[in-house]
Amino acid sequence: MIEIDGQAGGGQLLRTALALSLCSGEPFAMENIRGKRERPGLLRQHLTAVEAAAQVGDADVDGATPGSTTLRFSPRAVHGGAHRWTIGTAGSTTLVLQTVLPALWMHGVEASLSIVGGTHNPQAPSADFIAHAFLPAMARMGLDASFALDSHGFYPAGGGEIRMALRAGGKPAPVHFGERGPVLEQHAEAIVSAIPAKIGERELAIARARLGLGDGEASLREVRRAMGPGNALSIRFRTEHASAVFTGFGIKRVTAEAVAERACAEARAWLAADVVADSYLADQLLLPMALAGGGSFTTLAPSAHTRSNAALIEKFLPVEFIYTDHGRGRWTIAVER
Structure with missing residues (x-):
């Protein structure tokens, strides 16, 4: 059994360990989970990832309780089929997806996944990132899957839903992502839910100025189906050989201009490099x-x-x-x- 000290890491260390255990069949024990965080131990979103991994891998699990700082995980065999998981908070749906996707792909099984929670969260890949950056890269490596954002979920209400249909196929193939090539498309989209549209318009004004966006390269989306208020700025690029998404998340006491400036700075650094x-x-x-x-x-x-x-x-x-x-x-x- 592989032993891991989780004191210095966060939830991502746990999710990566779960994904690796499912892929390799190797059990693991993690101690001091999130030991240096203000609220150490397993939170709701971490437990959903453990639950998802346990279902997909028919695993024996010990320690999967709120606040637990230890976990033992022993997978048996990876199964596909239909799965639905509800986080119950604004915890990230995309992080749960990325916990189980590698093993399902590696083992070549068909699966239908539905996950309810946050879709646009700070400190996590947005649903737009999955759709427009991550999955195009995975498709080049052989992944055959479709992805849908059924409804948006913002912090703290959550309640959004993503779906993925994974078709049976081969294992990931080696790919060398070297040259990016010229930018073919660029677009900034401001998403607002139950807040004034002018907030998104202010974000788009910054994106136009900093990135030189032209007519038709910026748009405002007013979301009607979200459970609570929220805002995100999604900046997308498609180049000859790559795709990228940079996201700014609206939070209290941070101006729309500051949200947009940060996302644009990340985009400009990527473009320059x-x-x-x-x-x-x-x-x-x-x-x-x-x-x-x-x-x-x-x-x-x-x-x-x-x-x-x-x-x-x-x-x-x-x-x-x-x-x-x-x-x-x-x-x-x-x-x-």
Whole structure:
């Protein structure tokens, strides 16, 4: 059994361990879960990820209770079929999805997944990121899946829903994401729910100014079906060989201009570095490439989060990640057996 100290990590360390355990069949024990956080131990959104992984992997689980700082997880066999999970808070639906998706793909099973909770959360990939950045990259590696955002869920009300249909197919294939190529499309969309539309319009004004958006490259979406108020600015790019999404989330006591400035700054840094993966997509590419047993991608300077995820993957799988600094903020991360 693989032993993991979860003191320094957050929920992502747990979710990555669950995904790796399902993929490899290796059981694990994690101690000191979220030990350095203000509220240590398992929260509702973490328990939903454990529940989802246990159902998909027919796993024996010990310690899956609110506030628990220890967890033991022993999978048996990965099963597809129809699954529906409700987080019950604004916890991220996309993070639960990414906990079980690699194993379902790796084992070539069909599955229909529905997850209810937050779809546009700070500190988590948005549903727009999954649809327009993550899944296009996975499709190049062989994933055959469809994705839908049925309703938006913002913090703190949640209540949004995403769906994925995964068709049976092969394992992830090695791909080298090297050159990004020219930008073919760019678009900024401000999403508002139960708040004044002018907030989204102010965000779009910043996006137009900072990114040079032209006519038809910015739009406002007023959401009617969300359970509570919320706001997000989604900036999307499609290039010859890559896609990227940068998201700003509206929160109390932060101006619309500040929300937009931060998202635009991330987009401009990615554009200037001429890389395929921003830091968020880099995190998501590590495990599929490890399962493929090879591949590489250009990215910005690897974050501590990226390196810790890579180190955990190396504990479960016989792979090594190689980091190469090309200067001027451009790096390559490669995986080797």
